[in-house]
Amino acid sequence: MxxxxxxxxxxxxxxxxxxxxxxxxxxxxxxxxxxxxxxxxxxxxxxxxxxxxxxxxxxxxxxxxxxxxxxxxxxxxxxxETEPHKSVWLKASATVAAGLLLVVLVGSLKGAETIVATNKFDPNIGLIENLGKSLFTDFLLPFEVSSILLLVAMVGAVLLGKKSIK
Amino acid sequence: MSAIEVVPLNWYLMLSTILFTIGVLGVLFRRNAIIIFMSIELMLNAVNLLLVAFSSYLSDSKGQVFVFFIMAVAAAEVAVGLAILMMVYRNTKSSDINVLNKLKW
Structure with a gap:
């Protein structure tokens, strides 16, 4: 409860x-x-x-x-003071558009069937032991690739942040 | 006691939908590029929450591994995106997205 x-x-x-x-x-x-x-x-x-x-x-x-x-x-x-603002008209239409999106999404999910409770939930899958095993066996390649991604992002951020590129 | 046993999965669906819609609202509503960026983070988090909910309800850890990867990609995205924003600010002296209309038809 x-x-x-x-x-x-x-x-x-x-x-x-x-x-x-x-x-x-x-x-x-x-x-x-x-x-x-x-x-x-x-x-x-x-x-x-x-x-x-x-x-x-x-x-x-x-x-x-x-x-x-x-x-x-x-x-x-x-x-x-420096914050730019859209006109009231654009703000109202943005709110209406987002509200309509919410209505469409909720309406489409309303009839979704819920997952049948099997009473066999494994409470341990979120622990680091199980996640680590899965990360280093099934998902080893994506894990290593994501390290390259982080390196590339770091280099890119430094390059973009430099004062002038000759 | 965890939420899995008492809270229906549909409630998490609704919560994620609402959070995602608030992110969309932020993108449409504001002109400040940084706030728009933050709204995109909000949308990413709504999807992450749904992935974790499904992974817990199905007792499958793959969904949580995916969330882990999404977090890594989001961190990279934020680093590069904020560097681009700094460049934009240095060149235009504002963070207003309406200044960036050179590619507009």
Missing amino acids: ITTYLFGFLSFLAIMFALMVVLSKNPVHSVLYLVLTFFTIAGHYVLLNAQFLAAVHVIVYAGAIMVLFLFVIMLLNLNE
Whole structure:
């Protein structure tokens, strides 16, 4: 019973914070609300028995990516006064379009059959032991390729960030 | 006790759909390139949440491995994307996407 309430509470917080990301005027506030959204999503991961992913999510997203966002916002010196805004007309049409997308998606998922509960849920698949085994046996090649991807991204970021390219 | 036993999978479907739609709303609603970028992160996270939910409900760890890879790709994407944004700001002195209309028909 308490898990259901916890799910509802976390979902409510996630949706509220996500809305605040979009609607808040100050970009720094948007980043901070996004960090809170990521924490609620990490809570959902814990509820779903994915403890390792919850830890990685907090470290990578809330720890690394959002700090990068915050750094860039502070480097660019963005604040409420310099914030560009769309016209009210465009904002209204954007809201209507997103609402229609929500209606279409919810409507198409409404009739989806739910997975039959087999009562044989394995609570250990989210632990690092099982994930590591699967990562280093079935997914060894993608794992190594992703390291090359990170290297390429690092080189690209440094190259783009350089003052002038001769 | 975990959520798998008491919460139906459809609720997670709905939650992910709503979060994804909020991400789409952010992309359509704002003009600041950084906020649009953050909305894209929000959409990625909605999909990640759904992948974890399906993987837990089916007791299959492959979905969680996929989420792991998506996180690595998202980190790379953010690093390159923010570097591009810095370049754009250096050349145009703003983070407004309406300034970048050279390729517009």
